[in-house]
Amino acid sequence: MFFIQSFGGMMNDHYRLKVLNAKASIRAWSKRRTLHAIAAAALAILLSSPMAAHAVEASSAQASATNTDAVAIATTTATDEDEKTSEALNTAVTAADPTPATTPTDPATPTSPDTNNTAASTDPAPAQTTPDNKPVSTPVAPQSDSVVDNTNSYGTKIIFDFNGDGKTDAEDWKAYLKWMHEFKPFDFDLKTGDLGDSHNGGVQITGATQMLVNGQNRRLDSIDTNLDIEKITRYYLNNLKQTTPVKNQSPFGTCWAFASISALESAILKAQGGAAAQAYNPQDHLHPILSNLEDNGVDLSELYLAWMAYDLQKAGSQKGEGQVDVLPIDEAPDRMDCGGWATMAQTLFTAWQGVATEKAQPYWPKGVEMTFENLLKMRNWHDNWSLYTDKDGKPEEGKPGVHVDGVYYLPNPNNLVPDKNDHLVYKGHNDYADKLIKQALVKYGAVQIGYGADTYRPGQPAKSDYFNGEHWAQYCDATEVEITHAVTIVGWDDDFDPSKFKAGKNDVSGLKKGAWLVKNSWSSADWFKKNFKVDDATAAKKANWGIVNEKGEHTGYFWLSYYDHSINTPSYFSVDLEKDGFDYDNNYSYDFLINQSQSPFVLRTADKGTEVANVFKANGNETLRAVSVHTGEANSKATVKIYVYKNMDAFKDNDPTNDGKPVMEFTYDAAVPGMHTVKLPRALQLAAGQIFAIVQNITGVNDDGTTNSYLNLETGMSQQAQFPDKNNAETKGRAMGYVWSTVVANDGETYVKLFTENGYKWVTPKEIGKLIGNDEFFEFGNALIKAFTTNGHDDADLMNYKMEKETPQVIKGEAAIFVSNAPFTLFKEVRVDGKVVNPSYYTALEGSTDVTLSADFIKTLAVGKHTIDIISNDGMASATFTVANPNADKPTVTQTRATTKLPATGDLPAAKLPATGDASTTIPLVALALGVAIAGSGVLVRRKNQ
Incomplete structure (x- = not known):
């Protein structure tokens, strides 16, 4: 004061x-x-x-x-x-x-x-x-549908009730860490690498975690409401030439690769037939055709998939990411005995990797002549297994002619829950899941599954005693089950006699009718004849597994009861074929963590606002047309936002959204869990070097009907968890079946929005591992988001924007103003009479997109009518104008306001501010100028008088 x-x-x-x-x-x-x-x-x-x-x-x-x-x-x-x-x-x-x-x-x-x-x-x-x-300021928490305890001081609420007490707290993490260190998916003999009897067939730790935490009870009623499956009692893909012949996985444990390739080949054959391939005629399905099947030109390499699944990324920003085997024998072909899961195929296939033709990468030891005699001595050629490479050392792929654009996981027919002692416990059958498998067979092709096989390889004695050797039919009714093998469902018979499943241990007295026709990978008589040109008698003698045909030959197929307790993880593919022209030329991906990130096991957060974002840089002049959406539960919802930037400055605070509004936003309902390729509402042209971000919020429904969001990142075991005892080499990778994984997440690639004690905050994947469990449990990588583009730009992709303001007539030698209602962020170029105008001849300002053609440029135009196009990355606004002689009447600037929404391809807001050259703003300011001048003179006179 x-x-x-x-x-x-x-x-x-x-x-x-x-x-x-x-x-x-x-x-x-x-x-x-x-x-x-x-x-x-x-x-x-x-x-x-x-x-x-x-x-x-x-x-x-x-x-x-x-x-x-x-x-x-x-x-x-x-x-x-x-x-x-x-x-x-x-x-x-x-x-x-x-x-x-x-x-x-x-x-x-x-x-x-x-x-x-x-x-x-x-x-x-x-x-x-x-x-x-x-x-x-103190944050206001978002309303949440479920209440759980905090799992860490950061404040993020993770739904991870591992001990089943109805809440998530420190005790859950302690119990999980102990279980993780003791978990054994395989009983490996460390001296020989033999799988032994196996506990659960390789349900690795993240997959088992998914069963315990995410649950399997998400109801999915249909994948196609137009398919009336109830009226189809018998259906066989073989009869429609939509499967490939039985093959032989010997001498390795590569059943998962054979099942995945079989499902992919069937998806290709189904897609080649178009809509007609889904037609149904009961007369085509009276009896299954099991012999003399052709591949119809589709024969892909199981060796290439199995080999590449245990290979780290060799180049690019994710170099070093992936998994390798750490079996003590430590020889390259050992990877073929590590087993695998369908989700390993998803990771490679959706990144456009792991697919080659059988001709380019045959399932046969390299440098060994493919003869019947050498087949009998196959064990002698163990060290000869490897890939064929070109002159630059790159693996040969041939021309498989396919991109996998979708991998989908159906609900388990059985509720199987790990008992936390390496076993799976049967909790009941889901009848609705059988209908979904049938729908997938009709619409997409063969369905891959895991199950508990009676034997682990052909020629071995039966171990489970749930298999009827006369009818080649299995029904396991055990309470504790083992998942030991991967196969492909290719058909069904609703009227299959349940008495044919009777075996040594099972009880079929109350068993209902119905069986799946299943394709195995343990050879057939046809396989021997096709590959080694042996006679029928020799083929019949060597092929000793599967349903017998009318000639007494084993076909490699078997029947599996709908109600077998061990059936699990059904999945199928959708494909994009080269023969029709690939939909996309480029695939921008960061997620190559193979099986760990794609269980699908995704941590859930209790709030609805968790978001993940991937930032990409266009390699050339391309058009963004689609993105991937990865979901872990049925009936999930995705909100997708796309941002474009001029440089990386927008990401200095880790927030990819605060530098402007999204140029595109839409929602996608994903009924089936898995990886979906989702086309954008409209194409978005990208210049070489253009930086763009894709931000996604994925929400799902909990068991109690409440809503959560997903931490949709590559989620693997931390380095510490994979090797808990550095003094005991036997613990290295044991929980993963003696597999070692590594995640790569570089700065500037992925950002995550989490709710914290200080409100929502954007962080990097490297921070999250420390925040959730102090790096003891999980290792987080990039977001499970891909971007798909085509090369070049096409004006046909551009939507119509509105020209909000224009100068219909301009005097030669004066400037002209035009305003597009496109967002300025997307401004690309100006064209007059179809030719691109040099930027030195105009100014472009932010309002909506305000363009002023300079007087010097107008001088270059002939007197008469001209066209102008203001081009944005996703659309264009057009107008005509007349250039007049200097003695003509003065031009006027017209203004129109958008009163209706833009086309359905994407609503964009019209500019709220008056634009450059608006006559309604010019006249008042001229009057203001005169008033100020007069007022100034008056004050001067008054002051002089004083």
Whole structure:
């Protein structure tokens, strides 16, 4: 107060001094005032120009919008439907009301671990700071449908009730870590590498975790409501020439690769037939055709898939990512005995890897002549197994002619739950799952499954005693089951006699009718005859497994009861064929962690706002046409946003969304879990070097009907978890079946939005492993998001934008203004009369997209009509204008306002601000200029009189 009074006294003294010296200073003052008046008039005239008018109005409108938005946000309630983050909410509240925010009493609000989730105090919260010491307001938690304890001090709520006590807390993580270290998917003999009897056939730790935590009870009623499966009692893909012949996986444990390739080959054959391939005629399915089958030109390499699954990425940003075997024998072909899972095929196939023709990569030891005699001595050629490579050392692939654009997982026919002692416990049968498998067979082709085989390889004695050797039919009714083998379902028979399943241990007295026709990979008489040209008698003698045909030859097929307790993880593919022209030329991918990230095992967060984002850089002039959506549960919903940037500066704070609005946003409902290729609502042209981000929020439904979101990242075992005892080599990779995995997540590739104790925050994958379990449990990699593009640009892809303002007539030698309602972020170029205009001949400003053709450019145009196209990355706005001679009437600028929505290909907001050259803004400013000049003169006269 003292300082203000003193300062006021100084001002009064200064004023008195000026009065005493008025006469001496009047001339100098008059000159200054005259200059001020002239400057004010000049400024007002300058402001009346189109460019300045637009700048002034933009500034004014922005300030007005900011004040209005702050009030609107401050009065918004953070409900489940509110998509605003708590950070945005509290920032607005703090700006509108300086009163300290209070901590809400919402039970979903994260608290620190030592508070035991008690209700938060309503007293004003203490001041908090961000890592860069900037003050932040107390967050308001989003409404959550479920309440769980915190799992870490960061505040993120992970749904991970491992011990089954109805909540997630530190005890769950301790129990999980112990189980992880003791888990054994295989009983390997460390000296020989033999699989032994196996516990659960290689349900690796993340897959077993998925069964325990994510559950398997998500109901899916149909994958195609137009298919009336109930009326089809018998169906065989073989009879429609939509499967390939039985092959032989010997001498390795590569059943998973044979089952995956079999399903893929069938998907190709089904797709080649188009819609007609889904037609059904009962007369075509009276009896299954099991012999003399042809591949119809589709024969892919199982060796290539099995080999590449245990190969690290050799180049690119993800170099070093993947998995390798760590069997003590440590020889290259050992990878062929590590086993595998269908999800390993998904990782490679959807990255357009792991697919080659059988001709390019035959399933045969390299450098060994393919003869019947050498087949009998196959064990002698163990070290000769490897890939064929070209002159540059790159594996040969041939021309498989296929891209896998979808991998889908159906609900398990059986509820199988790990008992935490390496076994799976049968909890009941899901009848609706059988219908889904049938729908997939009719629409997409063969369905891959895992099950508990009676024997582990052909020629071995039966071990489970659930198999009827006379009818080649299996029904396992055990409570504790083992998953030991992968095969392919190729048909069904609803009327199959249950008595034919009777074996030594099972009880078929109450068993209902019905069986799957299953294709195995343990050879057939046809396989011997086709590959080694042996006679029928020799083939019949060597092929000793599978249903017998009318000639007494084993075919390699068998019947599996619908109700066999061991059937699990049915999956199928959708494909894009080269013969029709591939839909996409380029696949931008970061996720190559193979089986661990694609169980599907995805950690769930209790709130709905978790988002993941991948940032890519276009390699050339390309058009973005589709993205992948990866879901882990049935009936998931994805919200997809796309952003484009000029450089990486937007990501300095790890937030890919705060540098502007998305240029595209849409939702996608994924009924079936898996990897989906989703076409964009409209194409988006990208320039070489263009940086773009794809942000996704995936939500699903919990067992109790509440909603969660997914931490949709590559999720593998941490390095520590894979090797818990550095003094005991036998523990290295044991929980993964003696497989060692490595994740690569580089800076600038993936960002994740998590709800924390300080509200929503964007972090990197490297941070998450430390935040969730201090790197003891999981190792997080990139987001499970891919981008698909085609090469080049095509104007036919461009949607129509509206020309909001235009100059229909322009005097030659004067500027002309045109405004497209396209977002300025997407501005690409200007064309006049179909030719691209050099950027030096126009200015492009942000409003919507405001383009002013320069006077120098207008001079180059002939008198008469011309066309202008303002091109954006996804559309164009067009107009015609006339160039007139200087003695013609002055041109006028017209303005139209969009009153209707844009076409269905994508609604975009029209510009809210008046654009450059708007006549309605120019006239008032001209009047203002004259008023200021006159006012300045009046003041000058008055002061002189005084």
